[in-house]
Amino acid sequence: MGHCCSKDAVVDSVVKDDNNAGSTVPNRPRSPRPSAVVANGTNGRSSSNTPTHSFTGSPWQSTYPAGVPPTPSPARTPRRMFKWPFPPPSPAKPIMSAILTRQGKGKGKGNTTPTGTGTGTIPEDEGGDGERALDKSFGYQRNFGSKYELGKEVGRGHFGHTCWAKGKKGALKNQPVAVKIISKAKMTTAISIEDVRREVKLLKGLCGHQHMVQFHDAFEDDQNVYIVMELCEGGELLDRILSRGGRYTENDAKSIIVQILSVASFCHLQGVVHRDLKPENFLFSTKNEDSPLKVIDFGLSDFARPDQRLNDIVGSAYYVAPEVLHRSYNVEADIWSIGVITYILLCGSRPFFARTESGIFRSVLRADPNLNDSPWPSISPEAKDFVKRLLNKDHRKRMTASQALTHPWLLDENRAVPLDILIYKLVKSYLRASPLKRAALKALSKALTEDELVYLRAQFDLLEPKDGCVSLDNFRTALVKNSTAAMKESRVLDILDTMKPLSYTRLTFEEFCAAAISPHQLEALEGWETIASTAFEYFELEGNRVISVDALAQEMNVGPSAHSILKDWIRGTDGKLNFLGYAKLLHGLTIRSSNTRHH
Structure with missing residues (x-):
């Protein structure tokens, strides 16, 4: 349910920093975990030991010993929040603050801060006038009991639990389903309701x-x-x-990743x-090996x-993308998480590891994944390249889910490639670009490798060209052909107006290639x-021309203070x-000082 850290965040224990002398972790009995069925409570986990906030990652060991039993899983830790001996470094401090804000905790009695010692939570009957208001x-149906018969509980979270159920009548009569039951008493803020x-x-x-x-x-009653769900x-x-x-x-890893990328590309096209x-x-739908x-x-x-950038810090520590910690991200953050999953599937350990959340965040922001030690030397070059192109810290250089499905490691000519919203964003930028920038992109498109052209041909064909060309109607x-209610909610269709x-x-295929390529993504290739x-x-043959420093500054959208940089980009011999x-023309110039921007 959560939107800004975890939906089930609660403080019920304090753990000292791992490096402190005498640090201890409260021992908690661990009950066997029931089989995962479907999203439970509000955190989507079918476990009796559910972490309290979204940054409690899966703390399995860095390698998996053979014969580890699947139940109980070590994927979850008891609910906890760290007691910091010093104010935590960014981004841990704003994350922990966001957790408390998410819980609806102010600065009053009984609250816990990242550096405080309190362990209290706001009781349900102490919400004050704000909670009562x-x-x-929700406007959902109120006849759940007449349509479904609840069975045993299969998972529990802080805000609710998941139960097995059976339909009493209608299309689902006698069919088993999963019911996520979310307690209204736990909805203590307007955000949690939304x-x-x-x-x-x-x-x-x-x-x-x-x-x-x-x-x-979906149904509701007073409680x-x-x-x-399925x-x-x-x-x-x-x-x-x-x-x-x-x-x-x-x-086997390919089979898993293809399915993950398929649903990710679907969600991303819908603007989710x-x-x-x-x-x-x-x-898995069933216990079958090929489920x-x-x-x-x-x-x-x-x-x-x-074109929107989200700023809520959410996710799970081991899988969170760098740009999420920097509070500026979009669908590329999911691609990073898929890269982490791929890394784990191939080598059995996590690419980013530390003993504390803040340590994990620092590793995500600074460290590069290890692709040298065992078993990576025995893994194919294509697989390693695939992982590198997902775990690129620059979100602009990552492959999209649709592109990843055409990567040489996964490419299957018999598998359909999904439509990619990225081509809409790139074509939009191309249409607004100057003639010089378009000439630069056209030259770049002529140097593309066959691997890159596979993706572009697939996207061009999805637009169903007429007489070898595409127009706005094709886009x-x-x-619209791929539209769902979610796409309308996220207003993805608005991009057509731009x-x-x-x-x-x-656009012919040749010009479409020029319009739909990303120099940033190409720069991530080893053969860049x-x-x-x-x-x-x-x-040089078709697009280069004489240009002044002033004209180049206008082209790059920077002010006079950047002239000293730009003059090194023009040849003294012919002014080109x-x-x-x-x-630099392909990538654009970033001047951090605000006074260099051209207004």
């Missing part, structure tokens, strides 16, 4: 994809909200990983960021327009220098761009 009516409302919207709007947990209905009885992906001793073969992709949030995988737990998910038809210049022109050099040769200037 909250409208907890989180539940949004989760139902997301599940309903995205319903239909083969790797989405299927939503059936609870009931979300009826019953998944095959357990979590995490348990399968552990049952295999921690590692998948490359072929999941924000908590991890092995615990993927369930399809289903993504669950949209409690932290949100709608996002293509509109393709997007592409109106395409109403008066048509060769591609750029070849592209510059084409640019040199190779450095060409590369």
